[in-house]
Amino acid sequence: MKLGAFSISLNVKDIHRSKAFYEDLGFKTLGGDINQNWLILKNEQTVIGLFQGMFEKNALTFNPGWDNNAENLEDFTDVRELQKELKEKGVKLIQEADESTEGPEFITLEDPDGNPILIDQHR
Numbered sequence: 001m002k003l004g005a006f007s008i009s010l011n012v013k014d015i016h017r018s019k020a021f022y023e024d025l026g027f028k029t030l031g032g033d034i035n036q037n038w039l040i041l042k043n044e045q046t047v048i049g050l051f052q053g054m055f056e057k058n059a060l061t062f063n064p065g066w067d068n069n070a071e072n073l074e075d076f077t078d079v080r081e082l083q084k085e086l087k088e089k090g091v092k093l094i095q096e097a098d099e100s101t102e103g104p105e106f107i108t109l110e111d112p113d114g115n116p117i118l119i120d121q122h123r
Contacts, residue, residue, distance in 0.1 A: 001077060001082060001085055002064065002075075002076055002077040003062035003064060003077075003082070003119065004062050004063040004064035004065055004066050004067075004073070004076060004077075004119075004121075005047065005062065005063040005066040005067055005068050005070070006047070006060070006061070006062055006068075007040070007047035007048055007049055007061045007063075008048050008049070008058060008059070008060060008061065009048075009049040009051055009055060009058065009059045009060075009061045009118060010048060010049065010050055010051065010058050011051060011052075011054070011055045011056065011057055011058055012050050012051065012052050013052070014052070015034060015037050015038075015039065015050055015051075015052040016034070018050050018052075019034065019039060019041070019050060022041050022043075022048065022050070023041075025043065026043045027041035027042060027043040027046075027048065028041065028042060028043070029041055030042040030047065030069070030070060031070055032049070032050075037051065037052035037053055037054065038050065038051045038052070038054060040070065042068070042069075045068055047068055049061060055116070056116075057115075057116050058116075059108075059115075059116035059117060059118045060111075060115065060116070060117045060118070061117075061118045061119075061120060062117070062118070062119045062120070063119075063120055063121065063122060064076045064077055064078065064079050064082065064119065064121045065078075065121055065122065065123045066122065066123075072123060078121065079097050079105050079106060079107060079119055079120075079121040080097050080099045080101075080105065082107070082119055083096060083097050083099070083107050084099075086107075086109070091109060092109065092110075093107055093108065093109050094108045094109055094110065095107055095108040103121075103123060104121055104122050104123060105121055106118060106119060106120040106121065107119045
């Protein structure tokens, strides 16, 4: 099962303050739009997302089809296929992808401790 690039999505109260803090730790902006209250930051191989007002909790995030530089991968497992595999294993999904579509889609689930997991395919 190829989940794609990994990052942690942080629910932040003030995206400008959080951006400045993580820049002080050496992170650089990789993508996003601060005017829409979301940014993706990277420091070496570590990727974090800052999201103001979009998530209730911090979440583990996987992006099928992307590497850690948000570059498209030739070979990846589509989120709909991941969904089928997870459902076959009895994993409860909170939000399911529409299996009749192609392209961008996402699913959400929680680990046994209630930690949110987002599998978010952008292509």
